[in-house]
Amino acid sequence: MITNLQTLEKLGFEKWFQDHVDPERSAEFEIARVIVVHKDRYTITSGLDDVPAELVGKLLFSAASAVDYPAVGDWVLVKLYDGNTFAVIHEIIQRKSLLKRKTPGKKIEFQLIAANIDAAFIVQSLDHNFNLRRLERYLVMVNESNIRPVVLLSKSDLLTSDKIAGRIGQIHEIMPQLQVLPFSSNNESGLEHVKDLLKPGLTFCLLGSSGVGKTTLLNHLIGESVFKTKTVREKDSKGRHATTSRQLITLAGGAMVVDTPGMRELENFSVETGLDETFAEITALAGKCRFNDCSHTREQGCAVLAAVTEGTLSEKRYQNYMKMIRESIFNDMSYVEKRQKDKQFAKHCKTVMTHRKRQKTF
Structure with missing residues (x-):
């Protein structure tokens, strides 16, 4: 008990x-x-x-x-x-969900982000850093983990209501069911809608690139400036990491939020479910291809390529989908090869140690 x-x-x-x-x-x-x-x-x-x-x-x-x-x-x-x-x-203890990605750079290994998350807040800024392709990458990772995604669009004070509606429309055009909430940490508009989602006993995760306003948002949710923020660099408009470690914060209302460092690189592997859920219309089209093993690259009778040609499927969305599939396959294969080499090395070490023990015996 x-x-x-x-x-x-x-x-x-x-x-x-x-x-x-x-x-x-x-x-x-x-x-x-x-x-x-x-x-x-x-x-x-x-x-x-x-x-x-x-x-x-x-x-x-x-x-x-x-x-x-x-x-x-x-x-x-x-x-x-x-x-x-x-x-x-x-x-x-057995996990209900696990957010992970490939480690940055050439190393083929998992990097853990957070476990047992109920909903993920994917934060994107409404300024020139707004990027549908990057959003798709985050959605693949979140959907693969069976976590409910919510998109938070920061810096809403910088755009008119019509332009904000246009950005939300762009997202809903490709992902109609996705919950999208604009907000501003500057004038605090929309923050009440974000706070309404924070139910006691549930765990949330803040995801997004550096400089989109995750830490400032977290300070608003806490109710005081507990964590330091950093401004976006003027020369290239790139964010700088304000958060350097992963931590879980319990809010006054009883909800919990995991703050994570900003991610400039986001590659995934073993994300078949995440890809299918994020690119549902491409998955549906793939079922209409002439060949069951269609690669959607050059085959005759490919329903996916036909949709791109007809303009019913965005070519940029198609290219991002294919790029993530290639990355996933490459990373999967590289990881398997790495694991096999690790096992061979461990077996070799064991053999050497056994041989040395025998030598000492004699």
Whole structure:
């Protein structure tokens, strides 16, 4: 029996998680939630105090990839020490959702963003940084994780109501069911609509490029300027990171928000479901192609290419879809090859160590 269940429920420990905890394990350990991840350092809470934590050796050395490490929002089984001032994380409780992406650059590995998110706020600014193709990338990642996406359009004070309606229309033209809310942190218009979504016990995530106003928005949701903000660079209009680590903040109303560093690179892999949901009309068209294995590149009888030619499917949207498919396939293959090499290397190390032990014996 979980003694502090009522407190944990306020942190989002709903029935789904309760049903996925082994009663024997919950009797042996404390249940807590990861609220800060900064490189290899963690902070957890069970609803009372925030406690620094580290991983138990078994969990640390058995991890095969980044996915096996705790993320912000994870529920974990821990042991508390020194008067509940230090914790050791022994196990990650099954996740309901996990946001992840490919690590930036050439390295083929997962990078964890957040776990157990109910809804993701994808923030885009309404100025010249507004970008439908980038929005599609975020939607693929969110939809793949089975998380409800909500698009927040910042800096609404910079545009007329007609231009804002035009931008929202552009989004709804390709994704009609998507919830889109414009707001301004400058004059606070639209912020009440964002706050209305923040229900107690639910966990939200702020996603978006640097400089779109995520940190300023978070300060408004908190009700005070807790986090530092940075202005967009004038020379190239690019944002600068205000957030440097991932953390979960509990708001006064009981909702929780995960703030994440801005992402200038966003590549995904293993995102078939996310692609199908984000590009639903292309998925529907693909079902009408003459060949079941149509690559939608040059085949005769390709319904997708026909729609592009006829103008019923945006060529830019089609190109972005194909680019993400190519990236996903390449990253998937590269990751499998990397895992195979890692296994071969581990096997080689084991053989060498066994040989050395035999030599010592003789």
